[in-house]
Amino acid sequence: MEKSNIALKAELLCKSFINGGQVNNVIKNLNIEIKKGDFTIIMGSSGSGKSTLIYSLSGMATATSGNVYLGEREITGLTEKQMADIRREHIGFVFQSMNLIADLSVYENVMSPTYKNKKTKEELATYAKELLMQMGIWEQKDKFPNQLSGGERQRAAICRALINNPAVLFADEPTGALNSLNGEQVLDLFTDINKAKQTVVMVTHNLKAATRGNRIIFLKDGHIDGELKLESFDKSNIMNREKIIYEFLKKRNW
DSSP: OOGGGEEEEEEEEEEEEEETTEEEEEEEEEEEEEETTOEEEEEESTTSSHHHHHHHHHTSSOOSEEEEEETTEEOTTOOHHHHHHHHHHHEEEEOTTOOOOTTSOHHHHHHGGGTTOSSOHHHHHHHHHHHHHHTTOGGGTTSOGGGSOHHHHHHHHHHHHHTTOOSEEEEESTTTTSOHHHHHHHHHHHHHHHHTTOEEEEEOOOHHHHTTOSEEEEEETTEEEEEEEOOOOOGGGHHHHHHHHHHHHHTTTO
16 A cells, blocks of 8 residues: 555554552554545454544543554654644544534634634635534534534534544544434535545544445454444445444454
8 A cells, every 4th residue: 555545544553551559451463544535443342442543643641652644744753732733723523522612603613713713704704614514504504512413413523523634533432422313414515525535534433434445354352353444334234234243343252
């Protein structure tokens, strides 16, 4: 694989926590490459290190050791200010809990990461409108988060994560707090985003959500225990995709 095709990679990545004087090695000498345009799903049993992995890859958490590269730029060892700029300008992150700012409107939340963006205010406003319309919440732009449904809040959070055109969009259980209908709609949006060439890395424990990916990585005890590659998502073969993924997971005692 040519290096130019790599959106993100990690070499010998480790992440440890100290709790009560005991060292807990959550991610252990992990190597991973994320190809541009892929929809990568990270799965694993509870405690396998799924969320810790994407937090470490995205710079939301500092790796204990190892190297992380965004494109060809190493982002490990940067100062907190440098890393904050990287996260704001090149990385999008969608949380299960949305993390919208309660006293800002939907539109203000979406625009909140853009204060150092080099585009003009007019360009950013146009793009924000495009995103909000794509997500079906343009008419909700002046409302506050507590006036929205869970699905609408998550759509606003996705808009915020995309406003700076990130190289990689991370999502940590983005449908975990949603009902089945809203969850399906949000997954449809992720599928559309990926089909528009956006690189996506998503943690999920949900089999239906996992069918959206073209690559499934199974994490066990902080290391990669298996990988499955699929064709691009198509709703016409979703049952077959579920079966393939289920058999893959079953072999790993998921």
